[in-house]
Amino acid sequence: MVTRGFTGRRPPRPEAERLPPGQYLTEDFPVLQLGPTPKIDLARWRFTLREGSKPLKSWSWTEFEALPRTRWKGDIHCVTKWSKFDTAWEGVTIDDLMAAAGIEAPTPYLLAEGYDDYTTNVPVADLAGGKAMVATRYAGAPIPPDHGGPARLLVPHLYFWKSAKWVKGLRFTQKDEAGFWELRGYHMYGDPWREQRFTGD
Amino acid sequence: MPTPLTWQDATITAAVPETPRVRRLTLAVGWPAPFRAGQHVDVRLTAPDGYQAQRSYSIASSPTTPETIDLLIERLDDGEVSGFFADVAEPGDAIELRGPIGGAFVWDPRMGGPLLLVAGGSGVVPLLSMLRHRAEAAPGVPALLLYSARTAEDVIARDELLRRDAEEPGFRLMLALTQGPSGRRIDAGRIAGALAALGMPAHTFVCGGNPFVSAISDLLVEAGLPARTIRTERFGG
Numbered sequence: 289m290v291t292r293g294f295t296g297r298r299p300p301r302p303e304a305e306r307l308p309p310g311q312y313l314t315e316d317f318p319v320l321q322l323g324p325t326p327k328i329d330l331a332r333w334r335f336t337l338r339e340g341s342k343p344l345k346s347w348s349w350t351e352f353e354a355l356p357r358t359r360w361k362g363d364i365h366c367v368t369k370w371s372k373f374d375t376a377w378e379g380v381t382i383d384d385l386m387a388a389a390g391i392e393a394p395t396p397y398l399l400a401e402g403y404d405d406y407t408t409n410v411p412v413a414d415l416a417g418g419k420a421m422v423a424t425r426y427a428g429a430p431i432p433p434d435h436g437g438p439a440r441l442l443v444p445h446l447y448f449w450k451s452a453k454w455v456k457g458l459r460f461t462q463k464d465e466a467g468f469w470e471l472r473g474y475h476m477y478g479d480p481w482r483e484q485r486f487t488g489d
Numbered sequence: 490m491p492t493p494l495t496w497q498d499a500t501i502t503a504a505v506p507e508t509p510r511v512r513r514l515t516l517a518v519g520w521p522a523p524f525r526a527g528q529h530v531d532v533r534l535t536a537p538d539g540y541q542a543q544r545s546y547s548i549a550s551s552p553t554t555p556e557t558i559d560l561l562i563e564r565l566d567d568g569e570v571s572g573f574f575a576d577v578a579e580p581g582d583a584i585e586l587r588g589p590i591g592g593a594f595v596w597d598p599r600m601g602g603p604l605l606l607v608a609g610g611s612g613v614v615p616l617l618s619m620l621r622h623r624a625e626a627a628p629g630v631p632a633l634l635l636y637s638a639r640t641a642e643d644v645i646a647r648d649e650l651l652r653r654d655a656e657e658p659g660f661r662l663m664l665a666l667t668q669g670p671s672g673r674r675i676d677a678g679r680i681a682g683a684l685a686a687l688g689m690p691a692h693t694f695v696c697g698g699n700p701f702v703s704a705i706s707d708l709l710v711e712a713g714l715p716a717r718t719i720r721t722e723r724f725g726g
């Protein structure tokens with residue numbers, strides 16, 4: 289349906305091609321979260337892989353900082369419609385994490401869990417093969433608390449609510465279980481290029 | 490299981506200035522599910538060549554009259570979508586919309602109170618829906634709105650809020666005007682004053698621009714509110 293009188297402000301072509309449907313480019317870095325930013329003490333921080341409730345492997349901050357590191361630069365897309373180009377992150381890929389733990393993924397699904405009790409589901413296949421990391425640095429500096437520091441998941445090919453902030457671990461699940469937003473009508477997978485914002489998209 | 494959200498054509502039935510920068514649009518809508526106070530809708534505008542723009546807008550009206558909703562849209566300089574709603578949209582026009590959206594920033598009467606609402610600028614919009622719903626469905630729930638605006642004429646729904654403050658025993662309005670000779674931002678003192686007047690809130694909702702919401706939620710946590718009782722919504726900026 290054409291909206292009477294709407295012409296729009298089209299982004300230039302190269303920019304438009306990098307924007308998934310329904311998104312606009314922002315230069316700022318907006319924040320999306322449920323509540324206040326949690327205060328996390330690095331001395332007590334841990335990152336844990338679990339299968340159900342059973343811990344498989346756990347790292348302290350110092351141990352985590354010693355894992356192999358990878359840099360990634362690219363575009364991120366938030367379901368609230370903003371996209372940001374050329375964001376630069378550094379952290380530990382999920383491949384390197386699994387290798388360091390000496391395990392294979394026990395199930396094809398998992399829930400990322402945050403220190404704020406946030407959860408979000410991601411298929412393991414979307415984290416493996418260099419597609420995702422647990423990031424600890426943004427733009428060359430530790431990730432600010434408002435953006436999920438000390439560590440956040442980074443799954444840039446999915447809407448950014450999948451990139452859980454203040455991540456404390458990954459919990460492998462037998463089936464694809466809905467996380468916080470997925471239980472509230474947001475899409476189980478969340479591919480921005482197919483505009484999978486909500487259930488049924 | 491959540492119901493799929495499909496786009497629908499909603500007709501604008503009224504468009505009036507609310508403040509010098511904010512326009513109130515009333516829309517006739519049909520919902521796939523009842524909406525809850527605090528939720529928002531997505532709107533989608535389409536140009537003749539098929540180009541589209543989407544944005545989110547909170548619902549200002551109460552869920553007890555779901556067949557029409559009010560949106561309060563602030564004009565931003567060079568705003569692609571807010572500019573359209575400020576200058577072009579008129580009653581009789583149809584726009585595409587879907588919702589209700591958002592399951593975390595919601596209040597319903599069963600949740601009870603006391604209810605602390607903190608707004609920066611147009612961030613008051615979803616809180617208005619909560620206050621309107623409270624007055625109809627749960628007037629016994631104590632509620633306080635701490636509302637930061639630039640000047641008195643920028644206060645959205647000012648007459649209504651002042652009237653509620655005067656008439657509703659359980660409701661208090663605290664305005665913080667940031668411009669003018671006695672201009673003051675919301676600081677730790679203001680938060681302490683609100684908490685003294687209301688008591689310890691069971692639920693706190695904070696809405697506004699990004700820096701406002703970050704600053705206020707830090708102040709609330711420092712004032713001793715448990716983080717899990719505080720919900721935030723950020724409009725951007």
Ligand SMILES: Cc1cc2nc3c(=O)[nH]c(=O)nc-3n(C[C@H](O)[C@H](O)[C@H](O)COP(=O)(O)OP(=O)(O)OC[C@H]3O[C@@H](n4cnc5c(N)ncnc54)[C@H](O)[C@@H]3O)c2cc1C
Binds near residue numbers: 548614
């Ligand atoms: C859940 C949610 C609910 C919202 N509810 C409301 C509401 O009830 N009323 C309302 O007026 N807005 C609301 N917004 C903001 C709204 O979605 C748009 O972002 C806003 O109208 C600007 O869109 P635009 O196309 O006019 O501006 P754009 O063309 O996208 O941007 C124009 C300029 O303004 C800046 N800008 C963009 N958005 C903002 C912002 N929110 N604050 C400050 N600067 C900004 C941009 O960086 C740019 O410089 C809400 C946003 C969200 C995420």
